[in-house]
Amino acid sequence: MNMTDRFILQEVLTDDVPFRVHNVKIDKFICEQDLPLMLLAHYDRLSDELKAQKPLTDFFGQMNDQVTTAQACAIFGVSPDSLRPATHIKITGTSVIVWDDFPLALHLQFTNTAKDSQTTDERDIAQAVADEIGNILLSGNVNVLHKNTAKELVSVDLSDDEFVITPSDNYTRLPNSHALATTQILNHIRHTTPQAMAYLNHALRDKIMEHAQERF
Known part of the structure; x- marks a missing residue:
């Protein structure tokens, strides 16, 4: 086997x-207003003037309670318009990218946040979703489809440990450390040289906005 027959996935x-x-598929799409938040999160959104009047120490025993905006205002003893309900957004999905000449396919997962949802004060739903697309990261499992028996494909993780991806008609799931190395490189390229991955960034944006328009 020639050296040119050996390929490192991350390279x-x-x-x-x-x-x-x-393809791009949306698995979860949440865009709702005023879902329960920890009381501490509501407190952080109070004005400085109200925080001065309502010391945080008065609510220590309830800080982890999950409450709506109206419930938080009642607990703080402030008027209902003191807090504006937040918009909660959670987007998760998968995408498959392909290098036809190899051939090679990567099945990737993406999300806008590792939390249950991301909150924003933006009231316009379409704008809130569009803004949140900028926070999309590839993360989680990476599955690789490699069928070419004439080419050796190897994954190298951040500790320089190697994992040989055996040719198969089925996807091979990368070990967690190798999935992390792969998504880290892809996210770095997406944010430092976005033109290099414009094909994926544009596809993600188009699919997410299409999904939002169908919902709203």
């Missing part, structure tokens, strides 16, 4: 390789 991703998006 392939940083090269000028013509990947394309095969």
Whole structure:
């Protein structure tokens, strides 16, 4: 086997390789107003003037309670208009990117937050979703489809440990450390040289906004 027959997955991703998006699927899409939040999160959104009048120490025993905006205002003893209900957004999904000439396919997961949802004060739903797309990160499992028996494909994690991706007609799930190394590289490229991954960034944005428009 020639050296040119051996490929390191993470290096392939940083090269000028013509990947394309095969599909983008949305698994979870939450965009709702005034879901319960910890009381501490509501307190953080109070004005400085109200915080001075309502010391945090008065509510220590309830800080982890999950309450709505109206319930929080009642607990704080402030008028109902002292807090504006937040918009909660959670987006998760998957995308498959393909290098046809290899051939090679990566099944990737993405999300806008590791939390239950991300909150924003933006009232316009479409704008809130559009703003949140900028926080989308690839994370979680990475599955690789590699069928070419003439080429050796190896994944190298952040500790330089190698994992050989055996040619198969089925996807191979990368070990967690190798999935992390892969998504870290892809996220770095997306945010430092977005033009290099415009094909994926545009596909994610288009699919998410299409989904939002269907919902609202």
